[in-house]
Ligand code: SF4
Protein backbone atom coordinates (compact mmCIF):
# COMPACT_ATOMS: atom_id res chain seq x y z
CA UNK A 1 0.00 0.00 0.00
CA UNK A 2 1.36 3.46 -0.93
CA UNK A 3 2.49 5.40 2.11
CA UNK A 4 0.78 8.72 2.69
CA UNK A 5 3.13 11.71 2.56
CA UNK A 6 2.71 13.92 5.64
CA UNK A 7 2.91 17.69 5.41
CA UNK A 8 6.08 17.78 7.50
CA UNK A 9 7.77 15.39 5.00
CA UNK A 10 7.36 17.82 2.07
CA UNK A 11 10.58 19.18 0.56
CA UNK A 12 11.29 22.88 -0.01
CA UNK A 13 9.80 23.02 -3.57
CA UNK A 14 6.69 21.18 -2.51
CA UNK A 15 6.26 23.54 0.44
CA UNK A 16 6.29 26.70 -1.72
CA UNK A 17 3.79 25.08 -4.16
CA UNK A 18 5.28 26.76 -7.31
CA UNK A 19 6.37 23.48 -8.92
CA UNK A 20 3.09 21.82 -7.97
CA UNK A 21 1.11 24.69 -9.52
CA UNK A 22 3.14 24.44 -12.75
CA UNK A 23 2.56 20.67 -12.81
CA UNK A 24 -1.16 21.26 -12.40
CA UNK A 25 -1.20 23.81 -15.24
CA UNK A 26 0.64 21.41 -17.55
CA UNK A 27 -1.95 18.75 -16.79
CA UNK A 28 -4.78 21.23 -17.51
CA UNK A 29 -3.18 22.27 -20.82
CA UNK A 30 -2.73 18.62 -21.82
CA UNK A 31 -6.42 17.95 -21.18
CA UNK A 32 -7.44 21.05 -23.14
CA UNK A 33 -5.85 19.55 -26.25
CA UNK A 34 -7.61 16.20 -25.89
CA UNK A 35 -10.77 15.43 -27.95
CA UNK A 36 -13.95 16.87 -26.42
CA UNK A 37 -16.81 14.61 -25.29
CA UNK A 38 -19.25 17.36 -24.39
CA UNK A 39 -22.38 17.56 -26.58
CA UNK A 40 -24.32 20.74 -27.18
CA UNK A 41 -27.58 19.33 -25.85
CA UNK A 42 -30.44 19.80 -26.74
CA UNK A 43 -29.33 20.82 -30.25
CA UNK A 44 -27.19 17.67 -30.44
CA UNK A 45 -28.89 14.60 -28.98
CA UNK A 46 -27.13 11.68 -27.36
CA UNK A 47 -27.83 8.43 -29.25
CA UNK A 48 -27.57 5.74 -26.56
CA UNK A 49 -26.24 2.23 -27.29
CA UNK A 50 -28.41 -0.87 -26.85
CA UNK A 51 -26.98 -1.39 -23.35
CA UNK A 52 -28.46 1.92 -22.17
CA UNK A 53 -31.21 1.83 -19.53
CA UNK A 54 -33.68 4.61 -20.24
CA UNK A 55 -37.29 4.62 -19.08
CA UNK A 56 -39.02 1.21 -18.94
CA UNK A 57 -41.63 0.61 -21.65
CA UNK A 58 -44.07 -2.12 -22.68
CA UNK A 59 -43.60 -4.03 -25.93
CA UNK A 60 -46.42 -3.70 -28.47
CA UNK A 61 -46.49 -6.51 -31.04
CA UNK A 62 -46.95 -5.86 -34.77
CA UNK A 63 -50.57 -7.04 -34.52
CA UNK A 64 -51.34 -4.28 -32.00
CA UNK A 65 -51.47 -6.56 -28.93
CA UNK A 66 -49.24 -5.95 -25.91
CA UNK A 67 -46.90 -8.80 -24.97
CA UNK A 68 -47.59 -8.49 -21.27
CA UNK A 69 -49.60 -11.32 -19.70
CA UNK A 70 -50.16 -9.42 -16.44
CA UNK A 71 -48.31 -11.96 -14.28
CA UNK A 72 -47.33 -9.16 -11.89
CA UNK A 73 -43.71 -10.29 -11.46
CA UNK A 74 -42.31 -6.88 -12.45
CA UNK A 75 -44.55 -5.19 -9.92
CA UNK A 76 -43.41 -7.56 -7.16
CA UNK A 77 -39.71 -7.18 -7.90
CA UNK A 78 -39.70 -3.40 -8.31
CA UNK A 79 -37.72 -2.03 -5.33
CA UNK A 80 -39.33 1.40 -5.66
CA UNK A 81 -42.91 0.05 -5.78
CA UNK A 82 -43.36 2.03 -8.97
CA UNK A 83 -45.41 -0.47 -10.99
CA UNK A 84 -49.13 -1.14 -10.69
CA UNK A 85 -50.70 -3.93 -12.75
CA UNK A 86 -54.32 -4.98 -12.85
CA UNK A 87 -54.95 -8.21 -14.74
CA UNK A 88 -57.99 -9.16 -16.76
CA UNK A 89 -58.95 -12.09 -18.98
CA UNK A 90 -58.84 -12.13 -22.76
CA UNK A 91 -60.04 -14.47 -25.52
CA UNK A 92 -56.53 -14.43 -27.00
CA UNK A 93 -54.13 -17.36 -26.57
CA UNK A 94 -52.25 -15.59 -23.79
CA UNK A 95 -55.46 -15.61 -21.67
CA UNK A 96 -54.52 -12.61 -19.49
CA UNK A 97 -53.65 -9.03 -20.24
CA UNK A 98 -53.07 -5.92 -18.15
CA UNK A 99 -56.29 -3.94 -17.99
CA UNK A 100 -54.28 -1.30 -16.20
CA UNK A 101 -50.50 -0.93 -16.23
CA UNK A 102 -48.93 2.11 -14.68
CA UNK A 103 -45.39 3.14 -13.82
CA UNK A 104 -44.79 6.05 -11.51
CA UNK A 105 -41.77 7.70 -13.10
CA UNK A 106 -41.14 9.78 -9.99
CA UNK A 107 -40.38 6.53 -8.18
CA UNK A 108 -38.58 4.58 -10.88
CA UNK A 109 -34.83 4.32 -10.29
CA UNK A 110 -34.06 2.75 -13.69
CA UNK A 111 -32.66 -0.38 -12.05
CA UNK A 112 -33.96 -2.69 -14.81
CA UNK A 113 -35.18 -5.40 -12.40
CA UNK A 114 -38.62 -5.38 -14.08
CA UNK A 115 -36.99 -6.11 -17.43
CA UNK A 116 -34.80 -8.83 -15.95
CA UNK A 117 -37.64 -10.71 -14.29
CA UNK A 118 -40.23 -10.53 -17.09
CA UNK A 119 -40.81 -14.02 -18.56
CA UNK A 120 -42.26 -12.62 -21.81
CA UNK A 121 -39.75 -9.89 -22.76
CA UNK A 122 -42.76 -7.64 -22.41
CA UNK A 123 -41.14 -4.81 -20.47
CA UNK A 124 -37.78 -3.45 -21.57
CA UNK A 125 -35.60 -0.46 -20.83
CA UNK A 126 -35.84 1.97 -23.73
CA UNK A 127 -33.38 4.61 -24.95
CA UNK A 128 -35.59 7.45 -23.82
CA UNK A 129 -33.99 9.75 -21.27
CA UNK A 130 -35.92 12.99 -21.72
CA UNK A 131 -38.44 13.00 -18.88
CA UNK A 132 -40.08 16.26 -17.92
CA UNK A 133 -43.17 16.71 -15.75
CA UNK A 134 -44.88 19.78 -14.42
CA UNK A 135 -47.02 17.92 -11.85
CA UNK A 136 -47.14 14.55 -10.10
CA UNK A 137 -50.04 13.18 -12.15
CA UNK A 138 -48.12 13.64 -15.40
CA UNK A 139 -45.35 11.41 -14.00
CA UNK A 140 -47.67 8.40 -13.80
CA UNK A 141 -47.34 6.71 -17.16
CA UNK A 142 -50.24 4.52 -18.25
CA UNK A 143 -50.46 2.17 -21.23
CA UNK A 144 -50.92 5.12 -23.59
CA UNK A 145 -47.35 6.26 -22.85
CA UNK A 146 -45.81 2.88 -22.06
CA UNK A 147 -46.72 0.86 -25.14
CA UNK A 148 -44.02 1.14 -27.82
CA UNK A 149 -43.98 -0.82 -31.12
CA UNK A 150 -41.58 -3.78 -31.04
CA UNK A 151 -39.73 -2.43 -34.11
CA UNK A 152 -38.42 0.51 -32.09
CA UNK A 153 -37.11 -1.82 -29.36
CA UNK A 154 -35.42 -4.48 -31.48
CA UNK A 155 -31.81 -3.67 -30.61
CA UNK A 156 -32.56 -3.70 -26.87
CA UNK A 157 -34.32 -7.06 -27.20
CA UNK A 158 -31.37 -8.44 -29.20
CA UNK A 159 -29.01 -7.12 -26.53
CA UNK A 160 -31.02 -8.85 -23.79
CA UNK A 161 -31.00 -12.15 -25.67
CA UNK A 162 -27.22 -11.95 -25.91
CA UNK A 163 -26.36 -10.80 -22.41
CA UNK A 164 -29.30 -11.40 -20.03
S1 SF4 B 1 -36.62 0.05 -13.65
FE1 SF4 B 1 -36.56 -0.65 -11.50
S2 SF4 B 1 -37.54 0.99 -10.35
FE2 SF4 B 1 -38.08 1.31 -12.50
S3 SF4 B 1 -40.03 0.29 -12.75
FE3 SF4 B 1 -38.44 -1.21 -13.31
S4 SF4 B 1 -38.03 -2.35 -11.41
FE4 SF4 B 1 -39.13 -0.48 -10.85
Ligand code: SF4
Pocket residue numbers: 067068069070071072073074075085117118119120121122123
Ligand atom coordinates in the same frame (compact mmCIF):
# COMPACT_ATOMS: atom_id res chain seq x y z
S1 SF4 C 1 -44.48 -6.82 -17.97
FE1 SF4 C 1 -43.76 -8.94 -17.85
S2 SF4 C 1 -43.40 -9.29 -15.65
FE2 SF4 C 1 -44.67 -7.44 -15.83
S3 SF4 C 1 -46.76 -8.20 -15.62
FE3 SF4 C 1 -46.28 -8.11 -17.82
S4 SF4 C 1 -45.55 -10.16 -18.33
FE4 SF4 C 1 -45.46 -9.99 -16.10
